[in-house]
Amino acid sequence: MNDVRVLVVDDDFMVARIHSGYVSRVPGFEVVAVAHGGADALAAVAELRPDLVLLDIYLPDMSGLEVLKSLNDVDVLMISAARDVATVREAMRGGAVNYLIKPFTAAALAERLRQYAETRRRLTAIGPQARQDDVDRLFGAPKQAAPMPKGLSRATCALVAEALRDAGGDLSAAEAAELTGLSRVSARRYLEHLCASGRAELHPRYGTAGRPEHRYRWLG
Template sequence: MRVLVVDDDFMVARIHSGYVSRVPGFSVVSVAHNGAGALAAAAELRPDLVLLDIYLPDMSGLEVLKAINDVDVLMISAARDVPTVKEAMRGGAVNYLIKPFTAAALTERLQQYADTRRRITAIGPQARQDDVDRLFGTPMTTAPMPKGLSPATCALVADSLREAGRDLSATEAAQLTGLSRVSARRYLEYLCAAGQAELRPRYGTAGRPEHRYRWLG
């Protein structure tokens, strides 16, 4: 994912660029420090995502948001008043992160964005209602999600399990989703607890049975 970082503070822009560069699959293609520079860079470079500050010296980041076409925008700002957040939502921002934030917080938003992009690509030309529900964040289940698990990543694991058309081990699910085996197993166990999947032990000739998971929907 190619990212344009926009912030009037040169040091903050450098820090945010460093955060982005450490997330696998993301790279910074340019940095802008005002609205005019942001619009010019977006038009020339066509990044996948813009990290956009609101307080810029020549215009509001909200104006930039409305002027950018066909580029996703993640707002990053110290502004926390509800009217500003609502205007960012109406303008089409994919997310909104309040400054100051940690590298982990930005990493989580970027991974959610990447997960959404992958799901959109996997859907194909026609979407089902459950596809749309996942894209718009409609809960798949009322079961509480354990701390540390991401709804977007859970949807990715659920999609992989459903589309496999057979039972999967945690290792196989990890290979399909790009997660670690431990992380994949946690999501699979959550899907079982939520009634979306079932555990099916496979007994071999010796030793403990292999845990395999099947999609129930």
């Protein structure tokens, strides 16, 4: 994947330079330009088409929140000394992917940038259509554990989950049974439970004839 192209927007020339240095030290990110006002920021986005804008709120010609509302097809990470909840709420409503309060350390910004890069990676990996569990992982929704069916044990379920996770691809019930020492029927029941709980998914594999083979893949 190509580097994330970043536009840094801050009215303070020295602060903009410092923040640009922070960004440049994070692998996978590059600063493509720096702007010191709202109009300059909008012009730079239109010309350079960055992936991400680090946007200050207090700009000399307009509020960064106004700039945020005017931007399309670009992600925005707000950086500001503003701590009031109303401002944070407005940034969220405007579509900001994150909000970092000044002053902050290089490590704090790097953490947010890595989170952003991971979200981009997950979106790319999903493909053109998302399942609900894909969306839940992107938005950080907590998983609800499916109740353990009668006759299954959590210890054995953990064993099957470990085998599926370590496989690095997909497994059939027969392959999972061989890895865990279970019968194929028991292995299939545990695999089906993992699918029901959102930790695995079923992939039918179609051969030249007959019924498709059920393959199971770990989701985490």
